[in-house]
Amino acid sequence: MKVGVFSCKPYDKDFFAAQNHHFGFELEFLECKLCPETVALAKPFDAVSVFVDDLIDKQVLDALKQYEVSHIALRCRGFSNVDIAYAKTLDISVSRVPYYSHTAVAEHAITLILALDRKLLRSYSRAIDNHYELEGLLGFNLKNRTVGVIGTGEIGKAFIRILNGFGSRVLCYDIAPDNQVDEAGNAYVDLDTLYKESDIISLHCPLTPDSEHMIDHNAIGLMKPNVMLINTSRGGLFNTQALIAGLKSKKIGYLGVDIYEMESEILEDSDGCESIPYDTYDRLATFENVLITSHQGFFTQESLEKVTETTLVNLQYFFAGKVCNETYL
Template sequence: MEILAFGVQSDERPLIQRAFAGHHDVRCLDVFLTEDTAPIAAGHEIISTSVNCGLGHRVLQTLAAGGTQMIAQRSTGFNNIDLDVAERLGMTAARVSYYSPYSVAEFAWTLGMAVNRRIVRAATRTRDFDFRLDGLMGRDMRGRTVGVIGTGKIGEAFTRIAHGFGMSLLGWDVAENPACRELGMEYVSKERLLAESDLITLHVPLMPATQHLIDAAALRAMKDDAILVNSSRGGLVDTAALVSELREGRFTGVGLDVYEAEAGLFFLDKSMEAVEDDTLARLVTFPNVLVTSHQAYYTLDAVGQIIDTTLNNVLDYTAGRRSENVLVPRS
């Protein structure tokens, strides 16, 4: 059976082909799944998608009409898939429930430190042989307070890093993580966490209850010199409200690996095109803001685990098995 994989990065291609060798043929496409590209999948019972592929009702209807019955998502997040429609169409969908939490946690810490120590500005200057220190002053993290919103596997890994740097630990989640408690984390209200934290990092899934979790009111509750890091999902932050606060000169730094309107932008080369997203265009002009292209998960270790799990999801489907990764069971 040939499996069609959408949105495959060049670094991923050999890993996918190597993993699937001896099991199924796999055809890797660099294009993302959209209404325009969905007809390409005709005749493929199984397709694989990335988190920036759009699987709304029209795309799913096109896929179903073309014979697709199984969607193997190469990510933990699945807010891009209309699961109700997939179920009505008799399609099954599976995701990757787990991969290295250290990949995202380490990158989130790196973002925080990069904006704190003005790394991008310093690197840009030195390329022009400008070695002044003006405007590059950062802060020690030791003795300051970190607020971890979402203390699951990734939040715990981030907490361990912050603990190693000697920070005070505040946490907020629907359920406490005993491992974080053992590290000295104090679970507090979201309001207190926002008000007291010098660095705030987000590690919760995107769902209706967390959409714009960091809204205008939450941003106003933060310290003027706080650092905000989001390596989870763009929709957790009200970007327009964030821009408004940045225009007032607030925050030491903001590190964003995700953006709420990233679909159709991230993972693509838009360098030769006019920027149509005014909010993103304004966001990247702030000297204390660092935006990266949803790469926190992108390590050899994590991507390898994602691909291996995707293969296992496909093998489970063809064998009629069901695992914890299944979002919509086979009808």
């Protein structure tokens, strides 16, 4: 039972090593992505495990079929990088990890809000220079502030629960409203109302053709002056040029992002993202009221333990000839 673990980081090895003794798989860790150029490396394996940047298209699937690799275990929730329909025609099963980082991502969004609000980076820079002047560090309370939450899935609901603890007024938007959110005293509104009334807007929704660039010039034009925007979801929800214009005009007072449109191109030299000039990203990073983190919202010990455990259980199901309805696609 040999498994090739692609796109493997040192921390992946550590977490797999800590749990694999319960399963007994022969794991081989590969740092490279699985894609048409590297798929020959999958030949020795019975199954492969991949992450979000691996490209499992028809060419890769045909090769996997030829090598008699019969299962793909995703170490993530999303599966847009896998041609699921074609995999089924080849009788290659695919599993994923649907639940692992709701609390982690929600807490990271709150972290971005508090860091921006209380101007922690600027304060830290002053303090290490023995400069303790408070001018320019004025923040605001989250209690009674209106926070707009776009997307009330599991991450959105975890985020809302934290906001409720702060005493914030929460406005929500989702194409499929959740009764639990209503019952907790939070209000669903249309997008225009959310844009107009929110002091802070946080995105927790998937990237689809309908949601791409939902935060554009028109949306920003409806928002309050000095609005705070937070995105720990998908970079393509933002129109980056519109963000820059909003920051320059000071309509956007704060911006916190854990993922952005050009992230894959900059960090991974990937072809699977929009072509955005490097100087556009450089311009965004020059604003002192912008906080960019390195797509780390999910990155907690608890999340990685869950990812590893679920991936190994999915492989166990596969090798036992079974299907887990919750995690198999």
